[in-house]
Amino acid sequence: ARTAAVIPAAGRGVRLGPGAPKALRVLGGMPMLIHAVHAMADSRAVSLVVVVAPPDGAPEVRSLLDAHALPERTDVVVVPGGESRQESVKLGLDALPPGYDIVLVHDAARPLVPVDTVDAVIEAVRDGAPAVVPALPLADTVKQVEPAAPGEPEPVVATPDRSLLRAVQTPQGFDRATLVRAHETVRGDVTDDASMVEQLGLTVVTVPGHEEAFKVTRPLDMVLAEAVLARRRH
Ligand code: CTP
């Protein structure tokens, strides 16, 4: 089965602060999105990358991609994204040609995921899992709170057993038909694709995540990403 990667890159990056759309911010001299595309194309199994660009940024993204050589085996398609991540992923799925039976969904905001993690996700889908997520144990204890009025302290109502919690990353890998069905039937806000498959009643499995697959969300994450790239160059 052939494998395609959909890269949602249409977000503004509000939490990163003012500036260009997050995926176009530069890390180690190259836009974050180009790092993310290369991270997918580095896997020998990936032969198509669908980039979901900021709604008015598809031409700019196309020319950026044309300026950065990819492996011969990899095609890249660019489509404009939507208002929410979920909508952007759906627009990327709609652009997939026939013949790709395994689909990865990978945040442009995780530019540094190692190829071994990508390959582990693909392998688990090939082994029959309908949905696969890279996951890591948590360092922090997590509290559940009750919502409070602005300025009021939030009371803690529970402390879930940390040993059973995982932080999940991307790429998340799917049997294509399952992911398409999830996007066609599940309504309501979600923050990842695997949760939509969970809502279909199917089992999502984990593979080990990687600390370098962290999401660039706030300004400190840019500092960390630059440091990881500098370490790789040594
Ligand atoms: N994304 C997208 N379309 C949207 C919103 C988000 O394709 N309408 C993408 C982002 O470009 C990013 C990924 O989804 O690669 C993960 O989202 P997040 O880290 O939340 O990025 P942003 O939404 O851009 O950041 P923020 O929430 O801080 O605005």
Ligand code: MG
């Ligand atoms: Mg967001």
